Amino acid sequence: MEVEKQRGKGHKLVLMPSPFQGHITPLLQLANILYSKGFSITIVHTVFNSPDPSSYPHFTFHPLHGALSETEASKVDAVHLTDIINIKCVQPLKKFLATLLSSQDDDDSVPVSCFIADAALYFTQSVCDEFGIPRLVLRTGGASSFLVFASFPLLREKGYFPVQESRLEEAVVDLPPLKVKDLPVFQSKEPEAFYKLVCRFIDECKKSSGIIWNTYEELESSALTKLRQDFSVPMYPIGPFHKYSLPGSTSTSLLTPDQSCITWLDKQEHKSVVYVSFGSIVAISEAEFLEIAWGLANSNQPFLWAIRPGTIRGSEWLEPLPSEFLENLGGRGYIVKWAPQEQVLKHPAVGAFWTHNGWNSTLESVCEGVPMICMPSFGDQKINAKYASDVWKVGVQLENKLERGEIEKIIRKVMLGDEAKEIRENVMNLKEKANLCLKEGGSSYCFLDSLVSEILSLKS
Numbered sequence: 108m109e110v111e112k113q114r115g116k117g118h119k120l121v122l123m124p125s126p127f128q129g130h131i132t133p134l135l136q137l138a139n140i141l142y143s144k145g146f147s148i149t150i151v152h153t154v155f156n157s158p159d160p161s162s163y164p165h166f167t168f169h170p171l172h173g174a175l176s177e178t179e180a181s182k183v184d185a186v187h188l189t190d191i192i193n194i195k196c197v198q199p200l201k202k203f204l205a206t207l208l209s210s211q212d213d214d215d216s217v218p219v220s221c222f223i224a225d226a227a228l229y230f231t232q233s234v235c236d237e238f239g240i241p242r243l244v245l246r247t248g249g250a251s252s253f254l255v256f257a258s259f260p261l262l263r264e265k266g267y268f269p270v271q272e273s274r275l276e277e278a279v280v281d282l283p284p285l286k287v288k289d290l291p292v293f294q295s296k297e298p299e300a301f302y303k304l305v306c307r308f309i310d311e312c313k314k315s316s317g318i319i320w321n322t323y324e325e326l327e328s329s330a331l332t333k334l335r336q337d338f339s340v341p342m343y344p345i346g347p348f349h350k351y352s353l354p355g356s357t358s359t360s361l362l363t364p365d366q367s368c369i370t371w372l373d374k375q376e377h378k379s380v381v382y383v384s385f386g387s388i389v390a391i392s393e394a395e396f397l398e399i400a401w402g403l404a405n406s407n408q409p410f411l412w413a414i415r416p417g418t419i420r421g422s423e424w425l426e427p428l429p430s431e432f433l434e435n436l437g438g439r440g441y442i443v444k445w446a447p448q449e450q451v452l453k454h455p456a457v458g459a460f461w462t463h464n465g466w467n468s469t470l471e472s473v474c475e476g477v478p479m480i481c482m483p484s485f486g487d488q489k490i491n492a493k494y495a496s497d498v499w500k501v502g503v504q505l506e507n508k509l510e511r512g513e514i515e516k517i518i519r520k521v522m523l524g525d526e527a528k529e530i531r532e533n534v535m536n537l538k539e540k541a542n543l544c545l546k547e548g549g550s551s552y553c554f555l556d557s558l559v560s561e562i563l564s565l566k567s
């Protein structure tokens with residue numbers, strides 16, 4: 108067992124996250140998993156949304172200075188920001204790798220086995236090629252959504268893009284069970300920029316030495332099988348990352364979680380609470396916010412709502428909410444800026460998760476056996492929501508207008524209706540599979556073993 112743990116000893120891995128919460132978390136979790144196999148870990152990162160090195164004293168951190176300032180980052184959307192990172196990080200990363208490789212000749216230095224980059228950082232492939240370093244990719248999203256991204260040129264050829272309002276209910280013939288309305292779009296001034304970014308990162312993934320996934324075979328086997336046919340690189344579905352119990356796993360949160368909500372949850376009845384959170388990027392209008400607030404209030408279920416500052420467009424935090432809103436609910440509602448989400452989803456009082464279906468939230472909900480109310484906003488979230496509601500049948504999509512009456516209805520459906528029992532059984536079944544896949548002989552356990560072997564066989 109000790110020998111197994113130390114297989115990576117004497118080998119260094121350099122990892123680079125895309126600087127968004129939903130990407131930093133799985134990358135640092137992966138780094139911890141590989142550290143547990145004996146590898147030395149170096150994290151290169153932008154100064155913008157820099158991870159906190161003090162939470163990971165066992166890793167070496169290297170900020171890419173000059174790559175991207177906070178001010179630049181605050182002015183643009185996530186697609187544009189990713190484009191900028193792919194341009195501005197080239198030189199700083201080259202400089203870092205040149206220094207790192209030149210020091211490799213020192214007697215006590217550990218050689219670099221490979222570079223592991225977030226899939227969105229497509230620029231790293233040519234940089235690694237230039238330095239002769241093998242590159243593995245971490246895809247932080249699901250395999251099912253990736254399959255759709257990989258089909259973008261086909262979807263364009265078949266006329267599905269740009270998405271037309273009149274065709275929203277039409278089935279996407281090549282990608283069942285998706286309808287046109289489920290296709291991943293990104294509302295931006297330049298929709299073409301998203302298309303180009305996706306095509307570019309897919310192409311560079313195909314040139315990598317392999318793709319690591321924060322998913323598990325039993326959850327996404329059909330997408331993974333198809334991807335194995337279409338891509339000639341090895342696939343390593345070794346998730347769910349957050350379920351590995353490893354020493355040194357600390358918080359990867361960019362915001363400080365408010366623990367007081369756990370004390371509040373302790374006082375609620377078993378499976379009675381609706382937990383609401385729309386992740387780290389989604390923003391909503393004031394009108395939508397108020398419908399959600401009144402829908403929750405009228406549902407008569409207790410609710411815990413994580414509202415990140417800046418979620419409501421045009422407001423700092425909760426200004427649009429009447430000051431007596433929570434008071435009038437007599438303790439039935441609790442609002443925080445940022446929740447300790449994994450802990451919340453594990454809590455016995457939580458009965459449903461109203462989510463935007465970011466991949467991490469979707470996976471965390473599945474792993475804790477919590478049924479979902481799905482309200483995707485953009486990109487992969489729509490596909491994750493479709494799979495949650497129609498394929499895995501572990502949730503219900505809020506498809507009608509975001510209106511308080513509809514909200515009340517859907518909360519009842521997921522928490523109390525006939526369908527609720529079936530949904531709960533399905534999600535508990537997936538939870539069980541998630542637990543099994545990490546055990547010795549399980550799918551993720553075995554893929555991790557092959558990943559470690561592959562890394563050790565890669566030649567810089």
Ligand code: UDX
Pocket residue numbers: 127128129130132248360364384385386387388389413444445446447448449464465466467468469471485486487488
């Ligand atoms: C982004 C994109 O929006 C999404 O489409 C993509 O799949 C991943 O990146 P994000 O909004 O960050 O997603 O959501 P998600 O992937 O769900 O990640 C959010 C993370 O923040 C989760 O790990 C969740 O546990 C954590 N979180 C969220 C908290 O810890 N507390 C909160 O209050 C809210």
